[in-house]
Amino acid sequence: xxxxxxxxxxxxxxxxxxxxxxxxxxxxxxxxxxxxxxxxxxxxxxxxxxxxxxxxxxxxxxxxxxxxxxxxxxxxxxxxxxxxxxxxxxxxxxxxxxxxxxxxxxxxxxxxxxxx
Amino acid sequence: xxxxxxxxxxxxxxxxxxxxxxxxxxxxxxxxxxxxxxxxxxxxxxxxxxxxxxxxxxxxxxxxxxxxxxxxxxxxxxxxxxxxxxxxxxxxxxxxxxxxxxxxxxxxxx
Numbered sequence: 001x002x003x004x005x006x007x008x009x010x011x012x013x014x015x016x017x018x019x020x021x022x023x024x025x026x027x028x029x030x031x032x033x034x035x036x037x038x039x040x041x042x043x044x045x046x047x048x049x050x051x052x053x054x055x056x057x058x059x060x061x062x063x064x065x066x067x068x069x070x071x072x073x074x075x076x077x078x079x080x081x082x083x084x085x086x087x088x089x090x091x092x093x094x095x096x097x098x099x100x101x102x103x104x105x106x107x108x109x110x111x112x113x114x115x116x
Numbered sequence: 117x118x119x120x121x122x123x124x125x126x127x128x129x130x131x132x133x134x135x136x137x138x139x140x141x142x143x144x145x146x147x148x149x150x151x152x153x154x155x156x157x158x159x160x161x162x163x164x165x166x167x168x169x170x171x172x173x174x175x176x177x178x179x180x181x182x183x184x185x186x187x188x189x190x191x192x193x194x195x196x197x198x199x200x201x202x203x204x205x206x207x208x209x210x211x212x213x214x215x216x217x218x219x220x221x222x223x224x225x226x
Contacts, residue, residue, distance in 0.1 A: 048212050
């Protein structure tokens with residue numbers, strides 16, 4: 001029974017296109033995240049939602065827009081894709097409810113995005 | 117800005133060896149230190165430490181946190197080839213954010 005799932009697993013597209021990645025968790029968690037992992041395996045936080053409210057919005061180009069229709073789902077839409085967007089994008093979820101600490105996060109399998 | 121530094125960046129050992137991976141952190145309002153293992157796909161959660169000096173253990177893996185010196189270590193005893201992975205350290209403050217280090221690539225040769 002998959003805890004955090006992402007679709008698609010692989011995405012190959014051309015520069016200038018718009019694409020979306022979807023994430024769903026069945027852990028009953030309140031908080032979800034998007035991370036970007038570059039070719040050197042460095043994991044960098046992009047966005048986080050707590051119960052559908054945006055709580056972390058790191059320095060990310062405006063071309064990236066997250067959306068959380070409910071607390072079990074978090075999507076990432078990317079406009080006008082560029083070569084530098086090629087990376088693995090991970091979704092994660094956490095049982096964290098409020099600010100005051102940082103709880104463990106559980107990661108989805110990742111979406112490998114290749115922009116040509 | 118919050119920072120997590122891991123060392124060494126890579127390590128090659130033989131099966132049966134014991135390894136120690138290091139993680140130092142500078143995080144505003146520090147609350148927790150987490151270790152993850154990443155093989156081919158997603159990072160998988162290993163430990164979360166919040167109290168200084170209390171060791172967390174799971175089989176051959178153990179970890180301890182020193183909040184005074186701002187570091188943590190992850191020990192793996194009697195290493196096996198299946199321990200080969202990237203080990204990630206992350207530190208969390210009083211918000212929802214985890215700051216990750218660049219990881220230590222561990223290779224265990226038979």
